[in-house]
Amino acid sequence: MKTQILLVEDDYSISDMVANYLRKEGFDVVCTYDGEQGIQAVMSQQYDLVLLDLMLPKLDGLEFLKLVRVYNTTPVLIISAKDDDVDKVVGLEFGADDYIVKPFSLIELTARVKAMIRRTTKYSSTVVEKKSVSRVLKVGELTINVDDFTVTKNDQDIMLTSKEFQILYLLASNPNKVFTKEHIYRAVWNEEYYSDENSINVQISRLRDKIEDRSSKPQYIKTLWGIGYKLGEF
Template identity: 55%
Template sequence: MGYKILIVEDDQFISDMVSESLTKEGFEVTAAFDGEEALDILNTQKFEVILLDLMLPKIDGMECLRMIRSKSMVPVLIMSAKDEDVDKALGLGLGADDYISKPFSMLEVIARIKATIRRERHYKSSLSLEEKIIKIGDLSVDLHGFSVKKFNEKINLTAKEFNILKLFISNPSQVYTKSQLYKSVWEDEYHGDENVINVHIRRLREKIEDDPSHPMYIKTLWGIGYKLGDF
């Protein structure tokens, strides 16, 4: 397979366990044990996926993610304990692509990584077949450049936020339940974790809407799901 994975985890046992399992699956694995070391590695190497623990020495996971996102849109999967809901929401808001709760099974980790890589490859390869720029309301969405502008000012979206927006503008009349939205964007089975979707929708609205409390681009149909606003 040969895809490069960076594991940023200060627990030696967990790091070794994940590294060994991923190596057996054919991934090329690099390990960092604190945020500072991870950022140093990222200055010289590129990876397909980053597994990032939140509780790290020197530079914590939140700051590490923020610094990664200032330079790169590489998929980042957060790893953290189940009861850290606040950290989970903040991590996703800063641009994490997915969340893996500790303790986790390696089958789950491997499945998430493969789904992330498959999703990114499929999405990028499909862009050449589509219209490059879609204009809706005050937004200009560049499908090839993965960028969005509002009033000609660039809006910095995470990969997941961009994919959610693209899904809606590509299917303007369709209503998506949370299950359908998760399956379309995450390309994985939905297990009822509404927080993941709620955080992404809220963060996206904060970036593209004039008034996030009264959204015009992504409308909520209460008890049903979401759809693109009428333009």
Template identity: 55%
Template structure:
């Protein structure tokens, strides 16, 4: 589904994705987008941020309260704050207008491929039943759940898989490129902001003091690793 108030852009994107073999729905504003989302089976959302009726960030918050459907933001807003805001509310990727239709196709395909891989991980035949622990943090890979001191920690799909990567490899430091390839299952486009935002959001949820993290620490000049307790 494309949620875009500019009919020319919506038509251009819809035509391109239709040629790629996708069935495409269009909503001209956030309110109409929510109505279609509730009625239809949506596999991916291409979302503009500047929308009438209901803006893109509020639309995304409401979608995320009910679903982890992949969301690709396509917007003219290009500041670091805008990207952090979009990704912080649960978007999976971000393209800035004007954009290449070839890159749009690549990111749509990658988002759907990642969603398929994560869904497969949740199937009974893929579950290991393994419980991972580090200090007061526990990950149940059968339930795809994380808790701290016995209290559930609500993570997005990306946050969960970043944390799982570190907990499975507690002594290894990862570069941002390695994290992106391992979690996004895609080529790294060199956008550090996506990694930084997800790491920051994850720290906010699992650290006692996010400004002085103990679980996910920065390795200067390299990237990040799991802290030692």
């Protein structure tokens, strides 16, 4: 079976060039052209490797990466015109496995792709069979499905942003733990916390508006004044 590669690149000429070259090398390549298409592709099929541009429409590369890493460990190779060390570090800290800067040699790109796939194959060679396990959390009337990034309440879909979902999943998967704002910020934003309470307050407020019966009297996300937040008891 051919190695399955997902290419998320909004420049059609670059996408066609990379995809055609990799196909000649024996890979099966699926092309998407914005972050939302990429997320849909990852959710619908298992890939051996993702090639990810950072500057994407609709959902940028870093947001795509954070979202994917909530539930998926597929290797990710960033391909980007950004040549700043900070961007490289941020991409790697968000869960990317390697980084190559445009313009790049197709020979070098292919070598890196093959090396990453070899490493992945080597480390997983002892696994005889991988069973698909649906990771679903049920909290009160909420059902949180980590595999397809969906949340329902009484069988009604609730549309959450990536950060709202990550905050909810963080609390729901640690029902007895109290999270300070610093803990939440570092876990969800993957950045150092500099007392940026407004960002967290806005996300918590919006999340409560979507999942609580009465956001003024929340049952799912409890505030511990002066400390932080925790999941309500059900």
